[in-house]
Structures are given as C-alpha cells and as structure tokens.
Amino acid sequence: MLRSSAAVHPPGAQNGVSQLRSIGGSVVVRPNHLRLLAGDPRAGDPTLVESYRRLADVFHEVLAEQSLDALLVRIADTVGDLIPLDTLTIYEADETKQVLKPVLVRDVYADEIMSTTISFAEGITGWAARHREAVLSNQAHLDPRVRNVPGTPLEPEALICVPLIARGQIKGALNIYREGDAVAFSEMEFEIAKRFGDAAALALDNAESRAQLEHQARTDSLTGLFNHSVFYERLLQSLQESSRTHMPLAVLMLDIDDFKHVNDVHGHAVGDELLRFLAEALRAIVRPEDVICRLGGEEFAVIMDGCGGEDAVRVAERVQTRLAAVDFPGIGRMTVSVGLALGPEHGMNPRELAACAEAAMMTAKAQGKNQVVLYAEDSTRRPDAPGIERDVRSIAHLKMLQSLTGKLNRLNDVREIGEAIAAELRSLVDYHNCRVFVSDGDELIPVAFLGDLSSDTTALPLELLRTRIGI
Known part of the structure; x- marks a missing residue:
C-alpha cells in the first residue's frame, strides 16, 4: 500500500480548468467552468454529460459548507459519490514548511497514514504539490517517485492525486485510490477529479478564512486570550454542567492595581507589556482546561470547573506571588486585586455570578489592593463608596440591559x-x-x-x- 502515486497528465492540461474565485468572501462560479471544453470529442458522450451534471450539483453543497471539519467529510463523501474508489486521503498543506499533513483518511491503515507527514520533495503526492499538477497513475506502486507509508504493505493500486490550489496557494492535496492488479481510473474520472478539486480547494480556502475571522472575533488581539463574549458563553456552559453534575465552579476576576497610572506615566506600550505578562502568568499557573479571558482594559477572568473556594484562593495567591517576583524597570512590582465567586452558590446565571466576582474584586481594592477576596453578600464594598451596600444582582441585571x-x-x-x-x-x-x-x-x-x-x-x-x- 503506497499511498502516493505516479503518472503525470500532459503539460497544459489544466489550462482553463480553474474558473472558481472568491470575491470578498463570496463565491463566483463562471459559467464556462462546468461547460465541456470546445472541440472535446467526448462532448456528446451521455455518460460524460451526466457526470458533469452531477459535478455541478455537488459544487453548491461543497462550497456552502461552513465548518472546516464538516467540509472535509463533505469532500470525502462527495468525491466518493462522483468517482468509485476504495480509499482516500485528504492532506493539508503548509507551504511555508513545504509539507503535507493528513487531515482525513478513509483506509484500514488510517493510523499509520495520519502519523506520516509528507515533504513537497518526496513521493508522488509531494511531487504533485511542488509542481502544482494533478497526477493519474494506474500503476502507482511502480512509479520511481513513489514513497511507501511506514507500516503499510506494498500493494498494487491506482491513484489520482489532485493538488488543491486556491488564490495561487497550495491548500492541500486529495488522493483517491483503487486497489488491485487490474484496476484503473479513466481519463474522464481524472478530469472530473481535477474539476472537483477546484471547488474543494476554494471551499477549504473559504472555510479557513471563516475560521480565522471567527477566531479573531472571539479572542483578544493583544494577549491572545478569549474575550468577554466567550467568557459569558463558556460561563453559561460551566453553570449548566455544574448544575447537572453538582460539581463546584469558581470564577476569578483579576484587575491590575494602579494600571491607569502606569499608562499615564510610562505610556501604553509599557501597559501592553504588563497585560501580556499577566496573560502569560495566568496560562502558566491555571490548568489547561480552565478558561482565561481578558474582559477589557486591565480586567481578566478565569473560569475553573470542578474547583472549590479553597483551591481557587490558592490559584489566585500563586498569581500574586508570580507577579511579586518580577521587578519591572521603572515601575517596580505589579500587583492585582482578585475577586472570587462560586457557582451556583453565589449566582445561578452568568451575569449574576460575574457580578459577584466583580463585587468581590472591588472589595479587594477597597481593602487596600493586592488582596484576594471571596464573595460574601453582606460584606461587599467599592473603592468609591466603601460604606454603601450594593445589590449585586441588580447590577448584573442592569449590565445585561445595557x-x-x-x-x-x-x-x-x-x-x-x-x-x-x-x-x-x-x-x-x-x-x-x-x-x-x-x-x-x-x-x-x-x-x-x-x-x-x-x-x-x-x-x-x-x-x-x-x-x-x-x-
């Protein structure tokens, strides 16, 4: 079993084939993309005409897929409907590193194939990616460029390898196989695979662009942490899970003390460095499954599933210790005030629980800063009005309405x-x-x-x- 292959189509065979392009995130399909090439002697072949009709039908389905994972499954399902095959592999390309990594495999040797990365300089698949040319090889196992995947047997097979190219960039490669001595792909199937590859490449490019935009919409560009919208979304999920499992849930809210003074005196560039340092400190201290968010300005939050009050306090104290160990030039040591709230004990919904953690954080500031305070309904204070009791839940409701x-x-x-x-x-x-x-x-x-x-x-x-x- 080779999982790479050989023969090359004639030079220039792809000219005029790639007629799909993306404009501002929208897909434009030029009419001649699915039209039989002028002068093609096979143009009257009813089998070929039906194949092109099927190809046109599936283009819309592939291009409309939103999720990258779902798109890979759609590509695999669709090419299997268009062209009978035994196995297939879809690769993702890293053009900077010049490598192809398997992202979807349908094969009895899937584990071995998934663990093997292919260089652009090796194998038939690498050759196709490097030369940006599709390959049809009905005796792939005999091709001198073939590279056998470690752990798979050497077996006769036919291969079509299509490099997936969109906007001038290699997005990946699509390999489809038939196994056995007397198997072969026809020229018509090769043509259909190449044209389907155009749609698959553009669909992958669009899906990657959407994923990148979604990531940008959910993360803070300065620190790389989740933003406030993700905080409330994940806090809702954690509260629901806590209610179902009766496991504790802790929310930490942290605010850098005297951060405005740092910005005013030392400039925003220095302030940004402090924010990035705190973000890295949080990543290093909390568990991998904990959710760290930058809510805005100098305010951060951490959602910790299955964590009680005592454990949460210890985490907050470790953060303070980490910050206290660093002497920032011209600034000194950075401190943070931390508020803790527990769900569902202190709040049954995200807004209320977050408001409780914020109230505890404000109490920490009112008590002299650089404190860790666990929320208590009868002892919340604010720096601007230390003697006035606040209805935390009313504040949460007001923020929701705002x-x-x-x-x-x-x-x-x-x-x-x-x-x-x-x-x-x-x-x-x-x-x-x-x-x-x-x-x-x-x-x-x-x-x-x-x-x-x-x-x-x-x-x-x-x-x-x-x-x-x-x-």
Missing part, C-alpha cells in the same frame, strides 16, 4: 432583534426555550425562538408558533 440595548441599537431587522433578546436573556436565565413575539392586533407573530420545544429536537417553522392574545 448590553442588550447596545446590541438592539445596531439592529434593524425584527427577527434579528428577537434573536438578540432571546440570546441575551439566556445569559441571565437558564431557560428551556424562549419565544419572542410581536403583536399585530390580536395576533402574536413569532419572530424568534431559541431552545427546544421538546425532547424531539426537530426544527419547526416559526409560523407554527403563531397564536392570539388570550390563547
């Missing part, structure tokens, strides 16, 4: 407004489902639904939820 107001002010579509209301309420109330209606006379017209109607998760049209006032 957040929701900000989102709604940016929306015009009624359904989007309804979806924003349902999503924001979920951070405050752990509901089974939420339905948002607008009234039209006596009628209540549904505009948004979030959650499950029953144990059956089959999606239902919103129109079925239409009702009337008083019913």
